[in-house]
Amino acid sequence: SAMRKARIKRTKTVCTYCGVGCSFEVWTKDREILKIQTHAEAPVNGVSTCVKGKWGWDFVNSEERLTKPLIRKGDEFVESTWEEALNLVAEKLGTIKETYGPDSIGYIASSKCSNEENYLFQKFARAVMGTNNVDNCSRYCQSPATTGLMRTVGLGGDSGTIEDIMASELIIVVGANPAESHPVLATRIKRAHKLHGQKLIVVDLREHELAQRADFLVHPKPSTDLIWLSAVTKYILDQGWEDKEFLKNRVNGFDSYVASLEKYTLPYAAEKTGLTEDELIKLATMIHEAKSACILWAMGVTQHKGATDTSTAISNLLLITGNYGRTGTGAYPLRGHNNVQGACDFGTMPAWMPGYEPVQDKEVRERYEKAWGVKLPEEPGMDNHHMVEGMDKGKLKALYLFGEDMSLVDANSNHVNAAFERLEFFVVQDVFFSKTAQFADVVLPAAPSLEKDGTFTNTERRIQRFHKVFEPLGDSKPDWEIFQEVANRLGANWNYKHPSEIMAESASLAPLFAGVSYERLEEWNSQVWPVLKDGTSTPLLYKNRFALPDGKARLVPVEWTPPFVAGEEFDLHLNNGRLLEHFHEGNMTYRSEGLTHKVPHPWLEVSLQLAKERNLEDGALVELTSPYGQVQVRVIVTDRVKGNELYLTMNTREDTEAVNRLTSSYHDTITHTPAFKEMGVKMEVIESK
Ligand code: SF4
Numbered sequence: 209s210a211m212r213k214a215r216i217k218r219t220k221t222v223c224t225y226c227g228v229g230c231s232f233e234v235w236t237k238d239r240e241i242l243k244i245q246t247h248a249e250a251p252v253n254g255v256s257t258c259v260k261g262k263w264g265w266d267f268v269n270s271e272e273r274l275t276k277p278l279i280r281k282g283d284e285f286v287e288s289t290w291e292e293a294l295n296l297v298a299e300k301l302g303t304i305k306e307t308y309g310p311d312s313i314g315y316i317a318s319s320k321c322s323n324e325e326n327y328l329f330q331k332f333a334r335a336v337m338g339t340n341n342v343d344n345c346s347r348y349c350q351s352p353a354t355t356g357l358m359r360t361v362g363l364g365g366d367s368g369t370i371e372d373i374m375a376s377e378l379i380i381v382v383g384a385n386p387a388e389s390h391p392v393l394a395t396r397i398k399r400a401h402k403l404h405g406q407k408l409i410v411v412d413l414r415e416h417e418l419a420q421r422a423d424f425l426v427h428p429k430p431s432t433d434l435i436w437l438s439a440v441t442k443y444i445l446d447q448g449w450e451d452k453e454f455l456k457n458r459v460n461g462f463d464s465y466v467a468s469l470e471k472y473t474l475p476y477a478a479e480k481t482g483l484t485e486d487e488l489i490k491l492a493t494m495i496h497e498a499k500s501a502c503i504l505w506a507m508g509v510t511q512h513k514g515a516t517d518t519s520t521a522i523s524n525l526l527l528i529t530g531n532y533g534r535t536g537t538g539a540y541p542l543r544g545h546n547n548v549q550g551a552c553d554f555g556t557m558p559a560w561m562p563g564y565e566p567v568q569d570k571e572v573r574e575r576y577e578k579a580w581g582v583k584l585p586e587e588p589g590m591d592n593h594h595m596v597e598g599m600d601k602g603k604l605k606a607l608y609l610f611g612e613d614m615s616l617v618d619a620n621s622n623h624v625n626a627a628f629e630r631l632e633f634f635v636v637q638d639v640f641f642s643k644t645a646q647f648a649d650v651v652l653p654a655a656p657s658l659e660k661d662g663t664f665t666n667t668e669r670r671i672q673r674f675h676k677v678f679e680p681l682g683d684s685k686p687d688w689e690i691f692q693e694v695a696n697r698l699g700a701n702w703n704y705k706h707p708s709e710i711m712a713e714s715a716s717l718a719p720l721f722a723g724v725s726y727e728r729l730e731e732w733n734s735q736v737w738p739v740l741k742d743g744t745s746t747p748l749l750y751k752n753r754f755a756l757p758d759g760k761a762r763l764v765p766v767e768w769t770p771p772f773v774a775g776e777e778f779d780l781h782l783n784n785g786r787l788l789e790h791f792h793e794g795n796m797t798y799r800s801e802g803l804t805h806k807v808p809h810p811w812l813e814v815s816l817q818l819a820k821e822r823n824l825e826d827g828a829l830v831e832l833t834s835p836y837g838q839v840q841v842r843v844i845v846t847d848r849v850k851g852n853e854l855y856l857t858m859n860t861r862e863d864t865e866a867v868n869r870l871t872s873s874y875h876d877t878i879t880h881t882p883a884f885k886e887m888g889v890k891m892e893v894i895e896s897k
Contacts, residue, residue, distance in 0.1 A: 229666025275682020367538025383508015
């Protein structure tokens with residue numbers, strides 16, 4: 209047994225699933241994963257994990273892993289060598305760039321991949337290919353929150369850490385389901401609630417687990433959050449409860465903002481939101497009485513037509529009540545993927561260089577131009593939405609996408625798939641042959657996190673190091689190595705030997721990461737940006753100044769945008785979201801036996817009332833139809849949802865059950881995040897059970 213022990217390897221890693229960013233050791237013997245061992249020193253989770261972190265790793269050894277590059281020959285994909293595939297990618301991208309110009313190609317990055325990989329991908333798009341057409345999946349989720357915060361307080365990240373949330377007197381959770389989407393964070397909130405008498409308000413359509421524990425549960429009509437937020441803010445001002453000192457010293461734009469609130473009276477808000485005036489007053493009173501309050505939100509807020517403005521309204525409310533810059537206060541948009549924060553931070557966005565410096569800023573560009581030895585494009589590029597429309601209209605000729613199953617996760621997937629068909633050349637780089645890969649010309653096999661080194665940044669802005677456990681399976685390679693191979697075939701002369709060199713380059717160029725280094729991230733150490741040159745982290749933002757030019761925050765007047773209405777025949781409201789056991793499209797979790805055994809397929813939640821009206825029982829099969837498509841799915845009858853509101857889990861194995869066959873192309877007007885949460889459907893019973 210001494211021999212046997214000697215072969216057991218322990219490697220520190222960071223969870224590949226949600227934005228909480230749990231870290232732990234993976235114990236392995238050869239390619240076998242023996243167990244996940246938690247560690248008290250892990251900065252976010254200590255000894256906790258959720259089921260995904262603990263059981264969600266089988267996918268790494270799945271038989272379905274891509275192990276060789278594939279090249280389309282007619283309707284077939286044929287295995288090829290790297291040499292052949294990379295030469296083809298370089299030749300095609302090069303020719304298309306020459307023929308139609310650099311802006312005829314789009315680049316979709318991955319929130320599942322490392323900071324270093326995202327940095328290198330945007331460098332490839334900008335420096336080698338000459339375009340700012342680069343975006344990542346935060347376009348589907350938190351872009352409105354990022355923009356809402358940048359407008360008002362200056363930085364698109366959580367104001368503090370999970371420790372700060374724990375220390376709050378009042379937590380308000382709006383349109384988020386942390387018990388399933390951010391489980392370890394939810395555990396912390398539950399503990400604070402139980403042990404330290406923390407108060408919890410939940411605002412949601414659905415009575416999820418945390419909602420059942422709330423001190424005050426509020427259920428407004430769908431898509432009306434901006435209205436109750438503004439009415440509560442106005443009521444606080446009318447009572448003279450605003451934080452006058454704070455507003456005087458630290459905030460601009462007070463008068464015009466207050467004037468903009470005029471119409472948000474209690475009767476108006478009650479009529480629009482369906483909440484009673486008493487409920488609105490109770491919300492205002494609870495916020496007023498708490499010495500510290502923070503607001504957590506997610507897709508229930510951001511996936512709407514007016515999402516940036518609603519996120520802004522959240523920030524406005526926090527500013528009016530002085531809830532920024534102290535522990536227990538602030539804004540917490542909860543990040544979905546493990547590295548959605550990092551993908552944005554490291555510049556895979558059409559208007560931003562790494563560290564949130566605008567591409568339009570000449571000084572910023574010059575700094576990068578000098579370091580990279582190129583001339584950079586000056587105007588913001590296409591975002592994800594523009595790219596789909598560009599493909600559809602024949603303007604975008606080629607797409608290079610990695611670690612993102614756009615065919616499943618983008619809204620209105622029938623439309624997206626039709627747009628893919630129009631591409632002249634499409635490269636998909638992934639761990640599995642995704643739904644999106646069906647449309648590719650070349651599929652490149654990538655290695656998951658356990659097979660490479662790198663860093664991820666969690667929802668707290670915390671950068672953590674993960675280490676290579678296995679060699680890449682078959683011929684697969686880490687994404688950053690693939691980018692380097694492609695870039696060098698297109699005239700670059702990159703010579704990165706390890707991701708630490710990529711991070712060092714980024715830290716030398718982006719002030720936000722000035723003191724980030726692999727030496728400082730060894731063992732269980734982490735760094736929270738902004739990181740000063742000497743390595744000092746900034747766990748709590750805005751203590752003395754906001755990240756805007758004069759150091760003051762800005763109150764920004766906002767307008768309510770009515771939701772998309774599908775039409776009268778689509779009489780049911782369809783909400784959608786995550787599930788504890790599966791993650792996003794489910795490409796990893798459905799390939800992990802323990803998880804699939806627990807939850808083999810998605811389901812539709814139907815209220816008791818609706819089930820009675822339509823004569824439905826658990827297990828009935830229904831067909832949902834929207835103006836954009838159909839799905840068939842089994843039913844669960846539950847009091848988690850009410851009346852005509854349905855809830856469909858968004859993780860799926862089969863695209864016939866995928867919610868995005870139903871969603872529309874309507875989107876937030878400012879960030880173009882799809883209005884995934886605004887859909888009317890009709891429901892037909894196929895089998896009542
Ligand atoms: Fe992974 Fe999130 Fe679960 Fe932690 S809470 S183990 S980061 S999925």
